[in-house]
Every structure is written in C-alpha cells, then in structure tokens.
Amino acid sequence: MTEASATPLLEARNIVKVFGALRANDDVNLTIMPGEIHAFLGENGAGKSTLVKMIYGALQPTSGQFFWKGRHVIPASPSVARHLGIGMVFQHFSLFDSLTVAENIALAMPGPHDIAALSDRISKVSASYGLPISPTAIVGDLSVGERQRIEIIRCLLQEPQLLIMDEPTSVLTPQEADQLFVVLKRLASEGCSVLYISHRLEEVKALCDTATILRHGKVVAHVDPRKETAASLARLMVGGDIHAIKPRVSAARGGEATPRLELRHLSLPADGAFGVALKDVSLSVAAGEVVAIAGVAGNGQGEFFDAVSGERPVAADMMLLDGVALGQASITARRKAGAAFVPEERLGHGAVPTMTLSLNMILSRHAVDPALVSAGVLKPEGARVAAERIIKTFDVRKGKPDPEARALSGGNLQKYVVGRELELKPKLLVINQPTWGVDAGAAAAIRQALIDLAVSGSAVLVISQDLDEIFEIADRIAVISRGQLSEARPAQEMTREEIGLLMAGAHEDRKGAAHHAA
Amino acid sequence: MELLLTLLTIIMTAATPLLLAALGEMVTERSGVLNLGVEGMMVMGAVAGFGAAFMTGNPWLGVLASIVAGMAMSLLFGFLTLTLLANQVATGLALTLLGLGLSALMGESFVGQPGVKLPSLAGVDPLVPFSLAMVAATGWFLFRTKMGLIIRAVGNSHASAHALGYNVIAVRYLCVLFGGAMSGLAGGYLSLFYTPQWVENMTAGRGWIALALVVFASWLPLRILAGAYLFGTISILSFVLQAQGLGIPSQFLSSLPYLGTILALVVISGNKALTRRNTPASLGQPFVPDR
Numbered sequence: 057m058t059e060a061s062a063t064p065l066l067e068a069r070n071i072v073k074v075f076g077a078l079r080a081n082d083d084v085n086l087t088i089m090p091g092e093i094h095a096f097l098g099e100n101g102a103g104k105s106t107l108v109k110m111i112y113g114a115l116q117p118t119s120g121q122f123f124w125k126g127r128h129v130i131p132a133s134p135s136v137a138r139h140l141g142i143g144m145v146f147q148h149f150s151l152f153d154s155l156t157v158a159e160n161i162a163l164a165m166p167g168p169h170d171i172a173a174l175s176d177r178i179s180k181v182s183a184s185y186g187l188p189i190s191p192t193a194i195v196g197d198l199s200v201g202e203r204q205r206i207e208i209i210r211c212l213l214q215e216p217q218l219l220i221m222d223e224p225t226s227v228l229t230p231q232e233a234d235q236l237f238v239v240l241k242r243l244a245s246e247g248c249s250v251l252y253i254s255h256r257l258e259e260v261k262a263l264c265d266t267a268t269i270l271r272h273g274k275v276v277a278h279v280d281p282r283k284e285t286a287a288s289l290a291r292l293m294v295g296g297d298i299h300a301i302k303p304r305v306s307a308a309r310g311g312e313a314t315p316r317l318e319l320r321h322l323s324l325p326a327d328g329a330f331g332v333a334l335k336d337v338s339l340s341v342a343a344g345e346v347v348a349i350a351g352v353a354g355n356g357q358g359e360f361f362d363a364v365s366g367e368r369p370v371a372a373d374m375m376l377l378d379g380v381a382l383g384q385a386s387i388t389a390r391r392k393a394g395a396a397f398v399p400e401e402r403l404g405h406g407a408v409p410t411m412t413l414s415l416n417m418i419l420s421r422h423a424v425d426p427a428l429v430s431a432g433v434l435k436p437e438g439a440r441v442a443a444e445r446i447i448k449t450f451d452v453r454k455g456k457p458d459p460e461a462r463a464l465s466g467g468n469l470q471k472y473v474v475g476r477e478l479e480l481k482p483k484l485l486v487i488n489q490p491t492w493g494v495d496a497g498a499a500a501a502i503r504q505a506l507i508d509l510a511v512s513g514s515a516v517l518v519i520s521q522d523l524d525e526i527f528e529i530a531d532r533i534a535v536i537s538r539g540q541l542s543e544a545r546p547a548q549e550m551t552r553e554e555i556g557l558l559m560a561g562a563h564e565d566r567k568g569a570a571h572h573a574a
Numbered sequence: 575m576e577l578l579l580t581l582l583t584i585i586m587t588a589a590t591p592l593l594l595a596a597l598g599e600m601v602t603e604r605s606g607v608l609n610l611g612v613e614g615m616m617v618m619g620a621v622a623g624f625g626a627a628f629m630t631g632n633p634w635l636g637v638l639a640s641i642v643a644g645m646a647m648s649l650l651f652g653f654l655t656l657t658l659l660a661n662q663v664a665t666g667l668a669l670t671l672l673g674l675g676l677s678a679l680m681g682e683s684f685v686g687q688p689g690v691k692l693p694s695l696a697g698v699d700p701l702v703p704f705s706l707a708m709v710a711a712t713g714w715f716l717f718r719t720k721m722g723l724i725i726r727a728v729g730n731s732h733a734s735a736h737a738l739g740y741n742v743i744a745v746r747y748l749c750v751l752f753g754g755a756m757s758g759l760a761g762g763y764l765s766l767f768y769t770p771q772w773v774e775n776m777t778a779g780r781g782w783i784a785l786a787l788v789v790f791a792s793w794l795p796l797r798i799l800a801g802a803y804l805f806g807t808i809s810i811l812s813f814v815l816q817a818q819g820l821g822i823p824s825q826f827l828s829s830l831p832y833l834g835t836i837l838a839l840v841v842i843s844g845n846k847a848l849t850r851r852n853t854p855a856s857l858g859q860p861f862v863p864d865r
Contacts, residue, residue, distance in 0.1 A: 114737060134739035150737040152730040154851045155723075162720070164738055169720035194851060508676050 063126045065090045065249050066111065066142075066218055071120035073106050080106040081117070082273040088218065093240060093250045095260040095281055097293055098270035099495035101465050103205050104253050107270075108220050111251075112144045113137040116319075138164070143211030144220040151203055153196035160195055163561045181212050185239050200353045201232050208239070219243060220251045225259060229352050230523065230556040237263050255496070255525070257286040271295055294496055298319040315340035316515035317364075318376040324363050332356040334363060335458035337541045339534060341484070341515040346506060347544055348518045348530035348574075352559050356539035357519045358400065361488045364517070366390045377484060388423045394483035396420075398474055400492065400519075402466065406473040413447070414439040414452075416461050417476060424480060442479075450475040450501065467498035474502050478509055485509060488519040503529050523552060537561045581810060586702050587768055589806030591616070591760040593705045595784035595789070596798045598711050598756025602648075604716060604793055605749035606729035607655065608858040610666025612757050613781025614673025615647040619761025621677040622770040627690040636690065636766050637701075637759065644758015645751050647673060652750040656743050659860045674775060681772045689770030701763050706799075708756075713795040725749060729854030732861040742861050757781065783832060790839030792852045797842065805835040 066088045073081040080103045088094050098104045110114040111122065113131035122129050124140050131137040137144075151160050158175045165174065175191035182189045187205045195203060204224060211219055221240075225233040227356060240250050240263065254260055260267060260281050267281040269292045277292050319339045326333040334356055341347045353355055362368040366387040375383040377393050385393070397420075399405040407416045417439045422429045427438040440458060447454065450471040454464055461469060470491070477485060490506065491499035507529055510516045519536075520526050526533055527547060534544035535558035542563040595612050602609050609615075622643035627636025649668050654660040692699060716722035725745060728735045732742045762778070765772055783805065791797035808831040816827050843849055 113739070134737070138739075146737065150731075150734040152727050152734055154730050154853070154855065155727065159723055159727075162723060163735075163740075169723070196851075 062089060064088060064123070065125060067123040067126075068107065068111065069123065071107065071110065071122075072118045073103075073110065073115065074118045079273050081110075082122075083460060084270070084273070084275055086268055086275070088249050088251060090217070090249055091244050091247045092265045093244050093252055093263055094123075095264035095267035096251055096253045097257075097260065097267055097289065099293055099497070101467070101495065102270040102293070103273040104270055105222065106273075108144065108222060108251065108253065111137065112142060112220060135166075137213060138216075139166075141215070141217035142220065143202065143214055143216035143218070144222070145207040145211060145224055146222055146420070151195050151206060153194075155195060155273070157189055157193050157195060157198075157206055158191040160206060161213065162192075164210050165213065172205050177213060177431045181209050184214065185209075185242070186235065187239065199355075201228055204228070208236075212243075216248060218249045218251065220253075222253045223255065224252075225254065225256060229559040230552050231560065232319075232352075233259070257281075257289045260289070261286065269293055290496060295360045315376075316340065316378055317341040317344045317517060318379075319364070320374055320376070322363055322370055322374040324359055324368060327359070327368070332539045334359050334539045337536075338544055339515050339541060339544055343483070343513050343515050344510055345531040346516040346518060346529050347532045347534065348520055348526040348547075349534050349536050349541070350520065350523060350526050350555055350559065351536035353521055355537050355559075356448070357488060357536060357538065360536060360541075361397075361399060361486065361519060364486050365399070376464055376557060391420070391424050394478035396480060396482035396485050398477050398485070398487040398490065400488040402469045402473055403462060407461040410460055412460055413464075413472060414443040414458050415473075416445075417443045420476060421480070446472060446475040446479060449479070450505075465488065467494040470494050471498055471502060474505065478505055480510065481509070482514060484515045486517045486519075490518060490520065491522065491525060499525070523555060535559055535563070537564060540564045583698075585803060585805075587699065588707045589802040590699075591763045591768065591780055592784050592787060592805055593624040593802040594701070594708070594760035594763065595757045595781060596787040596796065596802060597705075597708050598753040598760075599784055600788045600793055600795065600798060601716070601725065601756075602714060602749045602753030603788055604854055605725045605746045606732055606854050606856040606859065606861075607652075607678050607750055608662045608666065609648065609651055609669070609750060609753055609858050610663060610785065611647065611651055611669025611673065611781075612753075612784050613777055613779065614670035615644045615754050615757035616673075616764070616777045616781045616784075616826060617677045617734050617775065618647050618673045619644040619758030620765040620776055621681040621684070621761075622758070623762030623770060624684055624689055624765035624770075625680065628684060628772075628814035631690060633690045633692045633766055637762050640758045640762025640766070641755045642758070644756070644761065646754070647758070648750045648754020651754070652747050655860065656746050656750070658806055659862065662858050662860070670781070678774045681774065684772035685774070687772065689772070690766065691770040692767045696830045699767050701759070701767065701827060709795045716795075723852040724746075726854075729842055729856060732856050732859070736861070736863055740852070742863070746861070757784075760784070776786045779832075783835065786836055787839065790843050792843050792845075792849045793854065794852060797839075800837060800842075801835055801839050804838055805831050805850045808834040 064087045068084060068086040071081050071084040084107055096104050106115065106222060110117050111131060113134045115137050120129060129140060140258060150234055158171050158178060161178060162169060162171060162174055172311050177507045178191045187209060189209065195206065224236060228236060244250060264281050267279050268275060269277045281289065317340065322334060322337040324334040332355060366385060370383040372381040372383040377395060380393065382390055382393060388468055408419065414436065418428050418434060427442060428435055442456065444537050451469045452472045454468065464472065474490065490502050494502065503525060506516050506518065518529065530547045532544040533547050533550050533555065535542045535555055537559055539562060540563065544560045595616055599612055606699030609835065619640035623636040627633045647669060651665055654665045662734030703730045716726060724740055726743045728740065728742050736742050761777060763777055787798055787801040791801050812827040812830045815822065816824055
C-alpha cells in the first residue's frame with residue numbers, strides 16, 4: 057500500500073496532446089505511487105490510450121512534463137521508457153505471428169542476443185508466476201489468452217517498476233482473468249505499480265487501489281473505486297446516466313417455437329495454418345429470441361460467422377432459414393431470403409473506409425432495397441436519404457454531411473453499420489461482437505436495438521466475448537471453444553462459472569459421448 | 575572426371591548470378607519490401623561493371639562499380655517507395671524499364687568492345703565461392719543474429735515492430751540497399767566473367783527468375799541455392815540436347831530451365847505450414863508511422 061509521504065513513481069503534469077483540431081489530452085494530471093494498482097477509466101475516445109502511449113514513449117506530448125521518481129524525464133521512445141522500467145501490455149497485441157515465443161520476447165530485450173539463455177529465463181518466469189508457455193511455440197498457433205501471457209512475460213523479464221495494461225481481460229475467460237488478478241496483486245506486493253485500463257467496472261472495484269477518470273480528454277475525478285459503485289463510476293465516465301436496458305417479456309423460448317435459423321451438424325475445415333475448424337455445430341434460433349454465442353476470441357467465432365453469413369459456403373442442408381436450405385447460397389441470396397449480417401470489423405469488412413456513408417449503404421443493401429438501386433443503376437439520392445435516416449434514428453455523430461466511413465469514431469460507425477441492417481427489419485440478424493470497442497452509451501443503444509428487433513419478431517444471433525453484454529440481452533446462451541459449440545441453454549439457468557468452464561472446453565467431444573449414451 | 579568437372583564449372587557459372595541476385599532480394603523481401611526491379615538493377619550493374627573495367631583496365635574496379643550502380647538504383651527505389659510511399663509493384667516495374675533503357679544508352683559505345691575478364695583464383699572464379707559463402711552468411715544473419723530477427727520482425731508486422739520502438743523505415747532502407755548491391759554484383763558477374771562483353775539487355779530475364787526463386791524457395795537461403803543450381807543444371811542440359819540435334823525445337827529447349835526450375839520449386843514449396851511461417855506477412859505494404 058502507498059504512503060502519503062512517499063515520492064510518486066510516475067507523475068504526469070499538465071499533459072496536452074493535440075491531433076489537428078482534436079485535444080485528445082487536455083491538461084491531464086496523473087500520479088502513480090509505488091506498489092499501487094491504479095485504474096485509468098474513460099469511454100472510448102476519452103484519451104486513455106493517448107496518455108499511456110505518451111508514457112510509454114510511442115507518442116510525444118504537445119506540452120506538459122513527466123516525472124519519474126521525482127526526476128523530470130522525456131520518454132522519447134519505447135526503448136527509453138523500457139530503460140526507465142516501464143513495461144506495457146498492449147490492447148492490440150504487438151506480437152509477430154510467424155516468430156517463436158522466445159524470438160518475440162528477444163525483440164523487446166536489450167543486451168546480447170542469446171535465444172537459448174532467454175528461453176531458460178522465460179521458462180523460469182512462466183513457472184514462477186503460473187503463466188504456462190512454451191518458448192519454442194510459434195505465436196500464430198497460440199490462443200489469444202496465451203498471446204497475452206507472452207506480452208506479460210515479456211514485460212516481467214525486464215523487471216519493470218510500472219506495468220501498463222490496456223484492457224487485458226477483454227480476451228480472457230473469467231477463470232483466466234482471476235488468474236491474471238493474482239499475478240497483478242503479487243506484482244503490486246513486490247513493489248511494481250500497475251496502471252490498469254479497463255471498461256469493466258466490477259473488475260476495477262475488485263482489483264484497484266485508486267482510479268483516475270477521464271472524459272473528453274480531461275481528468276474529471278480521482279476516486280477510490282472500492283468506495284464507489286459500478287453505477288457511480290459509469291456516471292463519472294459518461295457524465296450522465298446510462299440508460300438501463302428495458303426488461304422485457306420474451307416472445308419465444310427455444311424449442312417451443314418453430315426455428316427460424318437452423319444449423320445442422322455444421323462443419324468447416326480450418327482456413328490456413330492459423331485458422332480454426334468448426335466441428336459438428338448444431339443450433340436453432342427461433343423468431344423473437346436472442347441467442348448469444350460466448351467464447352474467448354479465436355475459438356472459431358470468425359469461421360462461424362463466415363459460415364452463417366455465406367462468406368464461406370457449407371453443405372446446403374447445414375444451414376436452414378425458415379426451412380429453406382441455404383448452406384450453398386451466396387451472401388446476396390441469403391440477404392434476399394431475409395437475413396442480415398454485421399461482421400466484427402467495422403472498417404474494411406462492415407464498411408469500406410474510403411467510401412462515404414451513403415455509398416456504404418448501397419454495399420449491403422443493393423439487392424434488397426429498391427430505393428437504392430434500380431435495374432443495376434445506383435440511385436445516389438435514395439442512398440443519401442436512407443443514410444440520413446439511419447444517422448438520425450441511431451444518433452450517429454459525424455463532422456460533415458456525408459463523411460467517409462473512416463472519419464467516424466468506432467462507436468458511431470458501429471451504430472451506423474448496425475442501423476443499416478436493422479432498418480430493414482430482417483427475419484434473421486447475425487452480429488459478431490456488436491459492441492467491441494464501442495463506448496458505454498453507444499453500446500447500450502445497440503443492445504437495446506437488438507432486443508427491440510427480437511421483440512418485433514426477428515431471430516437475433518449474437519456472437520460476443522462480453523459476458524455482461526450476453527447476460528443483459530440473451531434468452532439462450534451457447535459457448536464456442538476450439539470450433540465446438542455447447543448446447544444453447546436458457547440464460548437464467550447459467551452462471552458465469554459454468555460459462556467459464558465451457559469456454560475452457562468442458563463440453564468438447566462430450567457431445568459425441570452423449571450421442572452414444574442416448 | 576575431366577568432363578564432370580567442366581560441367582560442374584559451367585553449371586556454377588550459370589547459377590551464380592541468379593544466386594547472388596536472389597539472396598539480395600530475399601533479404602529485401604524478408605524486411606517486407608517487394609522490389610520487382612531486380613532485372614533493372616542487374617542490367618545497370620552489368621553496364622557499370624563493364625564500363626569501369628573497360629576504362630580503367632581493372633576488373634576489380636568493375637566489380638565495385640557494379641555494386642555501386644545496383645545500390646544507386648535501389649536507393650532510388652527506396653526513396654520512392656519508403657519515403658514517398660509510392661506503390662512498390664509499379665515502382666519496381668518502372669525501375670526495370672528504367673534500368674534496361676538507361677543501360678542501353680550508357681553502353682552504346684561499349685558494344686563490340688573487348689571486355690576485361692575477372693581473373694580466376696586457383697582455377698575458380700572468385701565470385702563463385704563468394705556466392706556460396708553468402709548463402710551461409712545470409713542464413714546465419716537472418717536466423718542467428720539480433721539484426722536478422724529484427725528484419726524478419728519488420729517484415730512480419732511493421733506495426734508491431736514500430737510499437738516496440740524499431741525504426742521500420744531505416745531497417746527497410748538497409749535491406750533494399752543490400753538487395754541492390756547483390757543485384758548489381760550479379761549483373762557485374764555477367765559482363766565481367768560470364769561473357770566479358772557488353773550486349774544490350776544481356777541479363778535476359780535472369781532478374782525475373784531470381785524473383786521467382788525467392789518466392790518459390792519460401793525465402794529460405796538453402797532452397798534458393800538449390801533452385802539456382804537446378805536452373806544452372808537444366809540450362810547446361812538444354813545446351814547439350816540442342817547440340818545433339820534431336821529435332822526438339824530450340825525455343826522449347828531454351829525455355830526448359832525456366833519451366834523446370836519453377837516446377838521443381840512449386841513442388842518443394844508444397845509444405846504450407848513452412849511457407850506460411852516464412853512468408854513476410856507485410857510484404858509490399860507501405861508503412862506510415864502513426865502521428
């Protein structure tokens with residue numbers, strides 16, 4: 057624990073960072089004491105990543121100063137920061153897929169290049185902190201949780217005094233997250249400070265000693281998270297109340313109603329050396345219900361979405377919509393049959409970054425919306441009107457009338473992409489990571505829209521890594537792990553622990569055994 | 575025995591320019607830069623090497639000049655693609671066209687002149703053992719040294735390398751320059767040893783074969799060695815067959831080394847996992863550091 061008299065380990069004073077017209081950081085002050093776990097909270101785009109990048113030397117402040125143990129320092133580059141004793145685990149991993157674990161770590165280590173000796177040290181650290189990893193494994197073959205372990209070990213090997221963690225648990229199962237907290241608490245007890253960035257407020261309350269909250273680039277509060285509630289922290293982050301999702305009476309229950317979407321023993325081979333194969337996936341989604349697929353990233357969610365959306369065709373009778381076999385049908389044919397899809401990546405998959413919003417409207421609706429295209433000829437005016445309508449309904453904030461997709465922030469673009477599909481009231485909506493990297497306000501709006509769609513009689517299939525989100529919106533939950541899907545069960549009957557075990561693969565290959573028993 | 579030795583010497587002579595150029599391009603591509611201008615750099619190396627040796631009478635100055643010419647061409651390529659972020663494919667193609675045209679212009683007065691041949695040391699051309707040593711050296715450098723690891727890392731994910739604090743652009747410049755030096759040397763080898771004279775367009779597509787070698791050899795030095803020597807062997811065989819007068823069209827026979835080498839390399843690059851692991855994932859993508 058910290059003492060009031062001690063010198064702060066790191067102090068950021070009056071940090072300003074300007075990107076063009078945007079003040080990403082506006083006079084930010086931050087003080088981290090030795091051995092404390094300091095939460096850094098804020099919505100997406102609040103400027104958290106900008107500040108930590110400056111601390112880590114990847115960006116330079118426009119003005120303001122950093123003090124390390126009371127001494128003025130300029131972290132001019134990541135290697136300077138590392139030399140001071142600052143380590144960082146990135147939100148988007150900075151790893152090299154085709155290199156081994158040891159080679160990846162060697163790239164961040166100063167001193168002589170000796171892979172054999174380094175491998176020994178990796179094994180020692182990984183054993184001592186309970187973070188199992190093989191130094192000779194190729195990173196591309198590892199799960200996301202394992203990749204995070206590499207990043208943590210990479211930091212630990214440099215014996216850092218400050219460890220920066222950018223949303224570390226977003227890719228972990230609940231059990232893996234608990235394990236991580238044990239590691240972080242042990243590090244803190246050994247005197248290493250942790251700067252912990254997260255959206256998950258319950259987690260922050262359980263783990264952190266103090267919290268700094270950022271809104272629109274400004275520090276709005278320093279609080280003790282243990283004395284706050286999740287709701288009060290969220291209010292500080294957003295600057296107002298977040299609308300709670302309206303409770304509802306579910307229109308349908310799985311099994312009773314006729315299924316709208318049916319997947320029958322769907323299998324799909326892995327695509328390339330680093331892909332995941334889908335094995336015997338069966339699931340039905342009825343009209344009026346939300347079914348969620350939980351799972352840790354990289355367990356076949358992408359392949360599952362590809363198979364259902366038609367990006368990769370499967371055998372015709374593996375996928376049925378209202379009883380019609382569509383496994384071989386193209387994406388357009390599936391859209392014409394009443395399905396709509398929202399992929400995980402907004403930029404580059406859900407929308408073309410360099411095209412305007414109205415042109416992006418045409419991309420997914422050209423075959424189903426006569427207002428946009430007639431006889432193969434585009435109707436720009438129709439597209440513009442439709443885009444305007446969605447921008448209004450979903451409160452998409454933008455700089456100019458019809459901007460390029462890449463000019464929007466993540467949350468706003470996601471609202472637009474989701475709105476584009478929802479507006480047509482599809483019979484079936486399949487959506488992958490609906491609120492990934494989206495701020496709390498926009499996330500609540502998107503979740504509400506999904507529930508409203510189900511209430512109006514559509515079948516909604518959500519793939520998500522966020523358990524809070526899943527419990528908030530799902531009627532039934534299935535878990536995917538290594539390409540195998542567990543049986544979908546009513547959400548009220550499931551606990552986090554059960555889901556965690558399923559994420560770790562408790563159901564794998566048991567299905568086969570159950571078949572034999574039956 | 576005597577015949578075998580002669581054959582081996584001829585094979586080595588045919589394989590060496592390919593080997594030199596391909597090794598250089600391999601290092602360039604390992605750093606994530608696709609330079610399609612190998613042919614252009616080679617032909618500039620050939621004309622510069624011939625010219626320097628012809629005017630000074632010293633073949634070693636010719637070797638030096640060919641290296642410098644290749645590097646100058648690659649520096650132009652680097653400036654256009656790494657600093658000005660021009661498209662690598664288009665720039666590489668333009669570099670080849672530029673090299674072919676410029677070399678023809680520069681070499682106009684050299685046509686038909688007797689060249690200065692690089693002296694053999696103990697019966698072998700010195701660039702042959704040098705090229706073999708470079709196979710070992712590039713392999714050791716890429717897979718055993720920190721700098722080699724950094725090059726592979728930059729080629730695999732330039733964003734990650736940048737996040738770790740490596741200077742992606744500087745690493746790529748060095749690798750592009752190395753590729754230029756090796757291509758230039760390969761061209762010099764042609765005009766100073768292989769056929770010590772200057773003929774317009776004397777590289778005759780060898781730069782393109784070197785490019786193909788790199789890809790089909792999965793960016794691995796030993797496989798490049800195998801590919802280059804296979805090419806050399808089939809070239810000699812097709813000469814022998816032509817001399818036999820078997821009635822096979824000579825056009826077919828002269829295309830045989832190209833066909834045979836590529837076929838063989840396609841077969842050995844069948845190991846998908848190995849290919850995937852060695853393919854530079856950011857090959858051909860321009861890198862812009864974030865703000």
